[in-house]
Amino acid sequence: MNPPDLLSELRHPVDGSPLKWNAEHGTLVASDGQVIGRLVDGIPRFVSDEHLESFGDQWNRYDVAHDDEDRATFEAKTGVCPDDLAGQRVLDAGCGGGRYAKVCGEAGARVVAVDHSRAVDRARKLCAHLDSVQFLQADLKHLPLEAASFDVVFSIGVMHHDADTRRVFDAVAGMVRPGGRYSVWLYRRNQWWQECINQSLRAVTTRLPASILRPACHVGAVLGGIPLINRTLNKIVNFSAHPNYENRVCDTFDWWAPKYQHHHTVEELLGWFREAGFGQLQVLPPEKTGRLYRRVYDLNLLIGSGVNVTGIREKDAPTRG
Numbered sequence: 001m002n003p004p005d006l007l008s009e010l011r012h013p014v015d016g017s018p019l020k021w022n023a024e025h026g027t028l029v030a031s032d033g034q035v036i037g038r039l040v041d042g043i044p045r046f047v048s049d050e051h052l053e054s055f056g057d058q059w060n061r062y063d064v065a066h067d068d069e070d071r072a073t074f075e076a077k078t079g080v081c082p083d084d085l086a087g088q089r090v091l092d093a094g095c096g097g098g099r100y101a102k103v104c105g106e107a108g109a110r111v112v113a114v115d116h117s118r119a120v121d122r123a124r125k126l127c128a129h130l131d132s133v134q135f136l137q138a139d140l141k142h143l144p145l146e147a148a149s150f151d152v153v154f155s156i157g158v159m160h161h162d163a164d165t166r167r168v169f170d171a172v173a174g175m176v177r178p179g180g181r182y183s184v185w186l187y188r189r190n191q192w193w194q195e196c197i198n199q200s201l202r203a204v205t206t207r208l209p210a211s212i213l214r215p216a217c218h219v220g221a222v223l224g225g226i227p228l229i230n231r232t233l234n235k236i237v238n239f240s241a242h243p244n245y246e247n248r249v250c251d252t253f254d255w256w257a258p259k260y261q262h263h264h265t266v267e268e269l270l271g272w273f274r275e276a277g278f279g280q281l282q283v284l285p286p287e288k289t290g291r292l293y294r295r296v297y298d299l300n301l302l303i304g305s306g307v308n309v310t311g312i313r314e315k316d317a318p319t320r321g
């Protein structure tokens with residue numbers, strides 16, 4: 001990364017005015033002299049992990065990027081073919097360990113990848129070979145970036161981890177240029193009994209120290225490798241059935257550790273897109289295929305599955321959420 005390039009693009013998250021770079025102190029300063037960010041280890045930072053600490057831990061611990069799978073998942077969850085991204089300015093809103101920022105950077109996009117947590121450190125390492133991918137540690141609700149300046153904005157599995165999913169959705173929507181694309185994937189609301197079981201269990205797991213929860217996730221990862229069990233029991237208690245063991249541990253921890261985990265409906269997400277001034281809306285189908293899978297998905301029985309919408313910003317949409 002070339003820090004001065006991104007530093008010159010940073011803006012005050014409230015009034016949009018340029019930030020001054022103080023090289024002597026390594027700080028980012030607003031026009032009133034207030035220090036609002038710092039460059040630490042090559043990354044401009046405006047927040048610390050806070051309630052998202054489990055993600056800082058998770059993404060720096062597990063190695064879960066797989067090039068072919070990540071390209072396919074990116075395309076399925078954004079409706080965008082990576083090959084069409086060359087030269088585009090792209091925002092990865094909630095980059096985690098950086099697997100989708102890498103897909104975009106390798107496709108020739110100019111990427112700004114943002115996360116609230118120390119995950120950005122791991123993401124930066126994963127994309128170390130890509131000068132065109134730059135990282136920020138910031139809250140998506142208060143982005144230090146110019147509004148309406150991105151051609152493509154995507155957010156995969158992120159906004160439901162904030163206290164207020166809708167606030168994040170609106171703030172990030174403001175980053176899309178008129179005519180630009182916005183794709184969002186959120187957790188799907190399951191059947192009422194699944195929601196009850198999940199909330200009761202998460203009330204316990206989110207209070208456990210990572211030193212206890214992490215080994216417990218290995219139990220989930222073992223179960224996730226057992227045929228039949230990994231298609232039935234995890235409709236009641238979630239654990240990952242990913243083919244790779246380390247991904248299963250990571251995905252299972254990702255489910256049980258975060259403080260907030262809201263579940264949403266397709267209608268809800270479509271409404272947010274319309275109210276934020278987006279058109280040409282498409283509900284994206286799940287990545288996995290198969291008649292039985294689709295039937296169970298449509299019945300909202302698949303824990304951890306998503307609601308996924310993409311749309312184009314109309315010319316007269318509001319610019320800041």
Ligand SMILES: C[S@@+](CC[C@H](N)C(=O)[O-])C[C@H]1O[C@@H](n2cnc3c(N)ncnc32)[C@H](O)[C@@H]1O
Binds near residue numbers: 098100117
């Ligand atoms: C489940 S991970 C998904 C990461 C990545 N999109 C992926 O799919 O690999 C969710 C990420 O969203 C980040 N996140 C959640 N709320 C955020 C917010 N308000 N601002 C910035 N990042 C946020 C978390 O720190 C976490 O790394």
